[in-house]
Amino acid sequence: MQNISELPTPALLVDKTAFEANLKTMAGVRPGLALRPHIKAFKSTAVAQVLADAGHTAFCCATIKEMEGMAAAGLGNDLLLANEVLDASRLGALAEAGARVTLAVDSDVTVAAAADGGVKEVLIDVNVGLPRCGCVPEDAGRLADLARSRGLNVRGVMGYEGHLMDWTDRTKQAEQVALSMDKLIMAHEAVGGDVVSAGGTGTFDINHAATEIQAGSYLFMDTHYAKVGLPFVEALSVLSTVVSVDANGGWAVGDAGLKCFGMDHGNPSVDQGGVFFCSDEHTTLVEHDWAVGDRLRLRPAHVDPTIAKHEVMHVCDGDEVVATWPVDLRHW
Amino acid sequence: MQNISELPTPALLVDKTAFEANLKTMAGVRPGLALRPHIKAFKSTAVAQVLADAGHTAFCCATIKEMEGMAAAGLGNDLLLANEVLDASRLGALAEAGARVTLAVDSDVTVAAAADGGVKEVLIDVNVGLPRCGCVPEDAGRLADLARSRGLNVRGVMGYEGHLMDWTDRTKQAEQVALSMDKLIMAHEAVGGDVVSAGGTGTFDINHAATEIQAGSYLFMDTHYAKVGLPFVEALSVLSTVVSVDANGGWAVGDAGLKCFGMDHGNPSVDQGGVFFCSDEHTTLVEHDWAVGDRLRLRPAHVDPTIAKHEVMHVCDGDEVVATWPVDLRHW
Numbered sequence: 001m002q003n004i005s006e007l008p009t010p011a012l013l014v015d016k017t018a019f020e021a022n023l024k025t026m027a028g029v030r031p032g033l034a035l036r037p038h039i040k041a042f043k044s045t046a047v048a049q050v051l052a053d054a055g056h057t058a059f060c061c062a063t064i065k066e067m068e069g070m071a072a073a074g075l076g077n078d079l080l081l082a083n084e085v086l087d088a089s090r091l092g093a094l095a096e097a098g099a100r101v102t103l104a105v106d107s108d109v110t111v112a113a114a115a116d117g118g119v120k121e122v123l124i125d126v127n128v129g130l131p132r133c134g135c136v137p138e139d140a141g142r143l144a145d146l147a148r149s150r151g152l153n154v155r156g157v158m159g160y161e162g163h164l165m166d167w168t169d170r171t172k173q174a175e176q177v178a179l180s181m182d183k184l185i186m187a188h189e190a191v192g193g194d195v196v197s198a199g200g201t202g203t204f205d206i207n208h209a210a211t212e213i214q215a216g217s218y219l220f221m222d223t224h225y226a227k228v229g230l231p232f233v234e235a236l237s238v239l240s241t242v243v244s245v246d247a248n249g250g251w252a253v254g255d256a257g258l259k260c261f262g263m264d265h266g267n268p269s270v271d272q273g274g275v276f277f278c279s280d281e282h283t284t285l286v287e288h289d290w291a292v293g294d295r296l297r298l299r300p301a302h303v304d305p306t307i308a309k310h311e312v313m314h315v316c317d318g319d320e321v322v323a324t325w326p327v328d329l330r331h332w
Numbered sequence: 333m334q335n336i337s338e339l340p341t342p343a344l345l346v347d348k349t350a351f352e353a354n355l356k357t358m359a360g361v362r363p364g365l366a367l368r369p370h371i372k373a374f375k376s377t378a379v380a381q382v383l384a385d386a387g388h389t390a391f392c393c394a395t396i397k398e399m400e401g402m403a404a405a406g407l408g409n410d411l412l413l414a415n416e417v418l419d420a421s422r423l424g425a426l427a428e429a430g431a432r433v434t435l436a437v438d439s440d441v442t443v444a445a446a447a448d449g450g451v452k453e454v455l456i457d458v459n460v461g462l463p464r465c466g467c468v469p470e471d472a473g474r475l476a477d478l479a480r481s482r483g484l485n486v487r488g489v490m491g492y493e494g495h496l497m498d499w500t501d502r503t504k505q506a507e508q509v510a511l512s513m514d515k516l517i518m519a520h521e522a523v524g525g526d527v528v529s530a531g532g533t534g535t536f537d538i539n540h541a542a543t544e545i546q547a548g549s550y551l552f553m554d555t556h557y558a559k560v561g562l563p564f565v566e567a568l569s570v571l572s573t574v575v576s577v578d579a580n581g582g583w584a585v586g587d588a589g590l591k592c593f594g595m596d597h598g599n600p601s602v603d604q605g606g607v608f609f610c611s612d613e614h615t616t617l618v619e620h621d622w623a624v625g626d627r628l629r630l631r632p633a634h635v636d637p638t639i640a641k642h643e644v645m646h647v648c649d650g651d652e653v654v655a656t657w658p659v660d661l662r663h664w
Binding site for chain 1: 340342343394418419439464467494576577583585610616624625636640641
């Protein structure tokens with residue numbers, strides 16, 4: 001058993017107690033197949049295996065590489081690529097090899113790509129308000145017909161209300177989610193199928209249209225999501241060592257820099273004092289009396305791109321490292 | 333020979349013509365050992381080999397992993413770790429195995445770490461204005477004496493004027509660099525040795541105190557540095573495919589998201605139209621008539637963390653891929 005004091009820094013840590021609490025909280029509301037965990041949040045088959053062991057055996061992916069890695073790990077029971085692709089041949093090969101592969105489509109071109117690539121099943125991706133992928137709801141039925149005409153099994157619809165994930169007024173958020181999901185319900189009526197795949201960590205308990213919620217961040221959380229008031233707790237941090245201290249007491253410098261963190265939501269946070277700024281391989285810390293050699297944990301502002309920057313996560317029970325999970329589904 | 337149209341996307345591209353122009357421009361001002369290229373910018377021994385072939389055979393690293401990788405690649409002729417560490421044993425092992433290893437020190441603790449770890453040579457790291465590592469200039473002589481008392485060869489000083497890198501008024505910038513370097517010169521007088529290591533891409537031509545400039549970004553550049561008015565050109569981009577287009581013409585979606593880009597300086601840029609926002613695996617594009625299947629190049633806002641997110645860089649001569657450089661020195 002290794003103590004975290006023995007880990008070279010920077011090192012990505014997962015607090016086992018917090019992680020397991022998050023797993024349990026979600027499973028209480030969205031048990032088994034009512035959750036389709038989103039692999040993009042953590043890009044790790046080890047984490048996926050924990051989810052499968054907890055009864056969540058259908059998964060959502062964002063990249064072809066994630067799909068391939070999940071299938072190779074024996075977790076290909078029901079894999080959805082919740083994203084459009086123009087070359088589905090690698091996905092067709094996965095299906096041919098025995099994985100259940102479902103692909104999102106939102107246009108004539110992507111329906112053709114699915115069929116041409118040898119994919120057998122699709123969801124019609126419907127735009128429900130986020131300016132990103134998805135057809136207009138009114139076109140969903142036509143696309144489903146087109147897909148069926150190409151021999152594809154249309155399992156249903158998906159739509160991601162990503163613009164509604166981080167509202168702090170949860171009553172207003174729930175109203176907006178319902179309006180957003182009205183579009184998906186309308187599309188579903190035209191499309192048919194059993195699946196209405198939607199939602200995420202921020203709407204897991206208020207999206208009542210979805211037959212399955214696409215959430216992943218909830219397992220680890222971040223300082224951005226932590227502000228929303230969800231029943232999940234921060235489990236992720238980057239362990240850093242103080243390597244330099246200003247002689248005049250103005251600041252200290254930790255050895256975990258912005259290459260350790262997803263920075264799109266801003267700087268990481270620290271419990272003692274504050275973060276002044278991050279450089280590539282350093283973080284300048286202020287308003288605390290750090291000494292050279294001190295170790296601290298920085299909590300990231302955005303979980304997904306943070307984990308994607310690391311090769312492994314160290315799972316810690318207190319200060320003991322009890323497992324090391326490879327982040328094996330990174331890149332493209 | 334592969335055409336970039338055959339590359340799966342997202343893919344990191346380096347424009348060969350721009351890269352070679354940058355290499356040549358810098359070498360004209362800072363030939364050979366007057367430049368100590370900073371590996372942290374690109375984390376690739378393939379790029380380092382190009383620099384060594386151009387006469388820059390001494391290198392600057394930010395992490396122990398970079399030091400180890402450079403030595404293993406036969407590029408350990410003169411490696412500086414321009415960073416403080418508390419456990420220098422891996423560096424001592426490199427020196428023992430024949431690499432020339434120099435380590436930055438800025439405190440009693442880091443001097444002791446260098447000596448205890450078996451490192452033989454150090455630079456005294458001096459704070460010259462950036463709130464990060466480095467001793468106060470007045471303490472440099474004492475630290476040099478301490479280092480020598482521990483048997484370390486003190487090669488000189490280093491100091492990074494990182495707070496002055498991206499000024500657009502280059503006359504005022506030069507004045508501030510001179511004031512900053514006055515501190516380093518004062519420290520150098522107390523320390524002795526042949527080396528005054530300082531500077532970066534933004535001050536390569538106006539830092540007249542440095543015997544060697546620590547620059548790496550200049551080879552690739554980014555949209556942030558491009559605003560400064562330096563004689564280097566943007567060579568780096570991420571190739572992306574449009575996978576979805578809003579039926580109402582409001583936006584289009586590319587398959588390169590924020591996991592492809594260093595986001596601490598903001599969104600990437602595109603020549604046609606604009607970037608609305610980046611998601612994990614998508615970028616929403618506006619103000620241009622994109623079609624599904626179109627390919628585009630997104631130029632990152634910050635080079636170092638962008639390259640660190642990719643496994644390889646594809647070097648392109650026009651649209652032909654002429655080399656693929658592994659980004660083999662990532663992580664810690």
